Amino acid sequence: MPQPILPPLKPLPIKDRISVVYVERGNLDVIDGAFVVVDVTGVRTQIPIGTVACLMLEPGTRVSHSAVVLAARVGCLLVWIGEAGVRLYAAGQPGGARSDRLLYQAKLALDDTARLKVVRRMYALRFREEPPERRSVEQLRGIEGVRVRKMYDLLARQYKVEWKRRNYDHTEWESGDIPNRCLSSATACIYGICEAAILAAGYAPAVGFIHTGKPQSFVYDIADIFKFETVVPVAFRIAAKKPRDPEREVRLACRDAFRQTKLLDRIVPTIEEVLAAGGIEVPKAHEEAVTMAIPNKEGLGDAGHRG
Amino acid sequence: MLVIVVENVPPRLRGRLGLWLVEVRAGVYVGDVSKRVRAMIWDNIEKGIDEGNAVMAWSTNTESGFDFLTLGANRRIPVEMDGIQLVSFLPPQEEGVAKPPL
Secondary structure, three states: OOOOOOOOOOOOHHOOOOOEEEEEEEEEEOOOOOEEOOOOOOOOEHHHHHEEEEEEEOOEEEEEEHHHHHHHHOOOEEEEOHHOOOEEEEEEEOOOHHHHHHHHHHHHOOHHHHHHHHHHHHHHHHHHOOOOOOHHHHHHOOOOOHHHHHHHHHHHOOOOOOOOOOOOOOHHOOOOOOHHHHHHHHHHOOOOOOOHHHHOOOOOOOOOOOOOOOOOOOHHHHHHHHHHOHHHHHHHHHOOOOOOHHHHHHHHHHHHHHOOOOOHHHHHHHHHHHHHOOOOOHHHHHHHHOOOHHHHHHOOOOOOOOO | OEEEEEOOHHHHHHHHHHHEEEEEEEEEEEEOHHHHHHHHHHHHHHHOOOOEEEEEEOOOOOOOOEEEEOOOOOOOOEEEOOOOOEEOOOOOOOOOOOOOOO
């Protein structure tokens, strides 16, 4: 009697998943092939990571080798976060699984004309109107900065929150005012999802078009498109309630916002749309390239998933 | 909405189902997945079922509002009555369990 063998695991597309799961404390391990959090009293909680886009691990979690292997197999991004959800480190399906996509992204970013087209499309999607003609990327950034400050002021007035300015200082977390803390938590939430989506689509998080020079420049670019319809209003709404535990309340409200805006359905197509605006074809393999000895298997997941 | 109930299946299949669905009671899994993912999950059940049995029910656009599939031997067998899927419960048998019709 041969042992029945289960089929190999395949990542699911981002659009078929729930956004984020936060794990506060416990050991993450694999029991009978399921991904399980075991707390100190021995309580076991299975996490269906095959249908989660990214798993946020808070201080107090430990992860076993087999748990990381399983997360990679099902294409779930693990993000280690510090206090209040500020990202420390991420591991998942490492980016760059698709050389054609990476070369395409780099080609767009290196070509000034194409890059401007991509940036213009990003702004058009974000502000729901075409940006003014004949402006450089720098000029567009200036216009954007003014608009963003205006939006913050507007939202602060709308929700009757006292607002001075955006303050990113992560080094002094507790010193930040409540609206800023809510905003940082909320943006951390959407960055995790955007990073998972960028990796799943086969692109590099570091190669940005508006933001540059950071390991997650492209993540910030993509998150900015969705930020003002999802997490920013949430942050101000929660801040207005003067909550006892702002970070937790923000998370719950962000999840609702992601669901209502169908963020996970839209995120990968939007990445493709802004890049397509550059007007360059996805490069073909060069003539003398060695063809694949082992053809890639067809998977259920997105293009960048290692199925 | 998708509901799966498995009985007498190897632990590895139960763990595998826990990767996509939530086990709300022993062997009872609930989730909400696309048609393609549902087919993939059923494929896992078919390959890993061993001696056990399973049923998978999901919401769909039928008059009942759902549809279901079964696999493996069980005293409850699906019957179709003029387009409506119902279940017949077989009497207990002395020598083993009734085989479901193919």
